[in-house]
Structure formats: C-alpha cells, structure tokens
Amino acid sequence: MGETIPTWKPTCNPSVSVRLSGRKTSSDGGAFLLREIMDRSGVCEQLGQQLQDHRDPSRVRHSLTSQLRTLMFQHAQGWDDLSDTQLLGEDPVFQLACSDQRSTTPLTQQRPSQPTLSRLLNLLALDANRAVLHDGLLDLAMWRLSSMRGGKPLPSITLDVDGLPIETFGNQAGTGYNRYVGCTHYSPLVASIAEAGDMVGGLLREGNSGNAAQADQWIPGLVQRIRQTTGAQVQVRFDSGFTGGHTLSALDAENIPFVGRITSNAVLDRMVQPYLKRPVGRPPEQLREWCHEFYYKAESWDQPRRIVLVVSERPDDLFLHHFFLVTSLDSKDWHGHEVLSLYRRRGKAEGHMGELKDTLNVHLSSTCRGASTVQDVMGRNQVNLLLDLYAYQLMHSLRVLMEYITHQGWSLRKVREQTLKIAATVAVHARRIRVHIGRAGNKWWPDLLRHLSWLHQSPT
Numbered sequence: 319m320g321e322t323i324p325t326w327k328p329t330c331n332p333s334v335s336v337r338l339s340g341r342k343t344s345s346d347g348g349a350f351l352l353r354e355i356m357d358r359s360g361v362c363e364q365l366g367q368q369l370q371d372h373r374d375p376s377r378v379r380h381s382l383t384s385q386l387r388t389l390m391f392q393h394a395q396g397w398d399d400l401s402d403t404q405l406l407g408e409d410p411v412f413q414l415a416c417s418d419q420r421s422t423t424p425l426t427q428q429r430p431s432q433p434t435l436s437r438l439l440n441l442l443a444l445d446a447n448r449a450v451l452h453d454g455l456l457d458l459a460m461w462r463l464s465s466m467r468g469g470k471p472l473p474s475i476t477l478d479v480d481g482l483p484i485e486t487f488g489n490q491a492g493t494g495y496n497r498y499v500g501c502t503h504y505s506p507l508v509a510s511i512a513e514a515g516d517m518v519g520g521l522l523r524e525g526n527s528g529n530a531a532q533a534d535q536w537i538p539g540l541v542q543r544i545r546q547t548t549g550a551q552v553q554v555r556f557d558s559g560f561t562g563g564h565t566l567s568a569l570d571a572e573n574i575p576f577v578g579r580i581t582s583n584a585v586l587d588r589m590v591q592p593y594l595k596r597p598v599g600r601p602p603e604q605l606r607e608w609c610h611e612f613y614y615k616a617e618s619w620d621q622p623r624r625i626v627l628v629v630s631e632r633p634d635d636l637f638l639h640h641f642f643l644v645t646s647l648d649s650k651d652w653h654g655h656e657v658l659s660l661y662r663r664r665g666k667a668e669g670h671m672g673e674l675k676d677t678l679n680v681h682l683s684s685t686c687r688g689a690s691t692v693q694d695v696m697g698r699n700q701v702n703l704l705l706d707l708y709a710y711q712l713m714h715s716l717r718v719l720m721e722y723i724t725h726q727g728w729s730l731r732k733v734r735e736q737t738l739k740i741a742a743t744v745a746v747h748a749r750r751i752r753v754h755i756g757r758a759g760n761k762w763w764p765d766l767l768r769h770l771s772w773l774h775q776s777p778t
Contacts, residue, residue: 341743342425344411346395347755348738351766353387353415355715358773359461361454362386368450371441380430385438387416388430393709395738398679403432410744414751422749443697451704452519453543458708459516460547462715465774466722471548475511476660477518478667479537479556481529482508484680484703491692492699494525504682506703507533508674509540512555512667515714517674517707518544522682522700529559534568541574553577553647555664561644563618570621570646577645577661580625586614586642590627594638597631606631609654626654677713677730680706713738719772723765737762 326336356362366383388403397406406412407429417424430438442451464471485501486493495502505527509519519540523531541552553575561578569576580586593610608629615622626643645657652660674680682699710730716737717728740763741756755763 342410342745344409344742344744345739346391346409346411347740347742347753347759348734349391349395349411349415350753351716351737352391352394352712354770355712355773356387356390358465358775359458359715361458361461364457365450365454368454369442369447370444373441380434381418382438382441384416384418385430385435388412389435389438389705390708390712391416393678393706394713394734396679396734398681398706400432400435403430403435407431411742411753414744414753422746422751425744425746425751439698439701440694442701443694445697448697448700448704451701455520455704455707455711456518456540456543456547458711459511459518460544461774462516462711462718463511463514464548465715466718466772468774472550474551474553475544475548476513476663477509477537477541477544477552477554478512478664479507479509479533479554479560480667480671481559482506482520482671482675482680484675484682486525486682488683490682490699491690491695492524494527496525504699505531507536508671508707509537510667510670512664512670515666515670515718517670517710517714520700520703520707522696522703524696530562530565533560534564537565538568538572538574541572553660555661555667557664563616563620566623566644566646567620575645575647577643577647577657579661580616580642580644582640582642586625589614590640593627593629594640596638601633601635602631603633605633607655607658609658611649611654624649626657628654628658673730674706674710677734678706678709715773716766719769720762720766722772723769737766 324337328334328336362383365386366381369382371382391412392398392402392406397403409429410425413424413427413429416429417427419427441447460471483496483499483501483503483505485499485503487502493502493504496505503525505523505525507521507523508517510517519536521532521536537554541554544550544552554569555576556578558579558581561580566576589612590610593608610627610629612625612627613622614625623644624646626645628641628643630639632639643657643661645652647657647660680703682702713730713733717730717733720728720733720737736758740759743754743756745752745754
C-alpha cells in the first residue's frame, strides 16, 4: 500500500507516459443514479426502520441503510464478490452514494469493511429480517410498476413462478447434484412479472428439492401480499413442475386464478385421440392451431380441472403436435385461445431470469464456517439472493426509463456499460463537492437526468 512506480512509457507509443495519480477518481459514476432511484422509492429508509438491529448503538459506525446500499450498489455495478469491498474502500463515488452523511463527511469516513458486511449478512439472515427484506423487494417492484403511472398501481398482475438453478462450488451446505441440470446447485424459486420484467420475490431451497417444494405455501403468501399492497387482481403462471395437487389445491383455497402446462400421459393421450386427426386437404403453408377443452382429474388432484388441449399443424410435418394446459380461469371470460395467449407470454419470464443470472452473476458462496449450521448457511445465501434481486430491480428501473426515452430495447448489460460504468472525478473545494462525469456520459446522461422526474416519488 502506498507504493509508487516511476513513470512508465508503453512501447506502443513513446509519446505516452503513465504514472500513478492521487486524484479521487472512480469508474462507477452511475452509483449516484442508483442512489437516486433508491431514495425515490423510499424502500431503503423503510428497511432501516423495520429491520431488527441487535448491535450496541454506542459502537455502531455504519448504519444498516448505508451497508445495504453498499451491497446493492456493488452488485448492480458488477462488484459481486464481498472481497471487492476492500478494493473499493476509498472509491469516492461509493463513499458519497452509499453514506447517510451529508457535506464532505462521507469522503473522510472509511467505508464498511468486508468483515463488517459479512456480519451484516448474519444479521439479515435472522428469520424476521429475511421476511422484511422479502417484503421490501416486493415494495420496490410495486413502486417501479406504479412510478411512471403517477403512483397509480396496476389493476391486474400476472405472476410467473419458476425455478432458477444456481450452480455452486466447493462444500456448501444444502446443495445437491441434479442430473437434468448437470451440476451441483441450489434450487431457488423466483417470482416475476414477465410483461413488465420486475422481480417480486425469491425463495432459496436446497438443491435436491422437488420442482414444487414449498410452492404451496410461498406462492399464496406472495399473492396475498401483492393484493394487500396494490389491490390488484393477481393470476399465476407456471410450467408443468408446479401442477401437482398440493400447489393447485393451495391456489384454489385462496381463490387465486392460475394457468400452467401439464405433461402428457397415457390417459390424456387416449382422451384426445379424436382431436389428433389431420384435417382433409393439402398441408398448410403456415402454422394452424386449434384449442379444445374438457375436464380431467389426475390422481394427485382433489377435483376435476379444466384442460385446454392445444393442437398445432406445422408445415412439412407429418403428425400434429399437441400439449396440455390446466387452468382455473373462468371459461366464460377466458376462451381457449385466450388462455393459450396468456400462457405463451410467460416466455419472457425465462428471458428475464437468464438476464438476471448472466448480468448479475448470481452466485451463492456462503459455506459452513466454524460452528455454522445448514440453516445459517441457507439464511446467508437467501439474503445474497434477495440482494441480487434488489440490484436487478434498481437496474431494471433505470432500463425502463431509458426505453421510454429512446424508444428502443435495452438489456441490463447495456444499462450497466453505457450509463452506470461511467468514469467520474471528485473534487472538493470550500466544503463543496464537484463530481465531473467522463465524456462517455454525454451520450445518455443529459436525457436521463432530464427525465428522472418521471420516476414518481414515493410518499413513504
């Protein structure tokens, strides 16, 4: 630390000289945008009031809110390893964007260390605090959905639920090997709103959990929370892994409409044989589809359920293709083709989940340290999963704003590379702080700053 190097001249151009500088610079100028979004949502202050903090107040140097911002902003900016905190210890932008203090005070204070943030994960892993974090993520998503509608909530929400295998390495408690996935992993459940791209919940499960494990309790609880928060009508979509009797019965008990795909079996195939005859005439040049409806009761179901059979005739194929959907949607309001259209929009959810894993590099690395139990490890990793979802939501809020401004699609990676990873230089004079954004920010920042007011300020 503090070592200097003589001036270095690269061989590519003798006119260039390179030396270390003591200037306060950062490559993460976009952290100020993340702070602005977080402040407008009011979620961080809400978490600070609701989280249980058992620390001795006389020895607290970093508030829970400042530490939460540190973890969320670092994840969003691509610093996804806790050890990166030491490298960013004197980054002036992170010092200013994460701190609760005003004026130049944040620049004179040390940022939370890696051990401090590690202890924070232990604190957040308490059952009560995990519940608060989960509710806060939902509040952040609901704020985002209503922020550009003048604070008005959506009247109807379609919730997509799916598994998100996360590969693990080393000796991590609760992991399991899955031959279908081809790796050792955790198997969390993630809930999203596919059309809007928002992540509203995540539940970490052990790697050997079945597809629908804990879904019969978690999904109704999440839907009930959304209903209480927004008053919106909520319907659920999922794939064939969640169509077992326990999950569907739990949704029926809470009067939650659903649509999901079910796997074919010999009984169903015999029932639909009359619908699988190719129509008379020449094969079509374009895809043709038919929807047929009937009621069917599987062995694990407590009652017959409405089935939508989808039959497709594809050009140049000899046989008709078909698959089945099960739904509780009212047939008077939802015809077969409308149910099919609703289910197919679920495809966007998998794209958003893939983007979450790719851009935020979701990895859960807590191990059994010392006397840590499996529950302790799972609790810390549950917190890590939620923090990644928070970071996703912050970036997604910025992504949606950029799409409104530019009228073109944006990926999370493009948001990070073109609006968040911007060089910044911090200068202090007479207790005034000036942050100079690099020229790369000229492309999008002027329009972005003019339209930040479109993100509605939360009243809380």
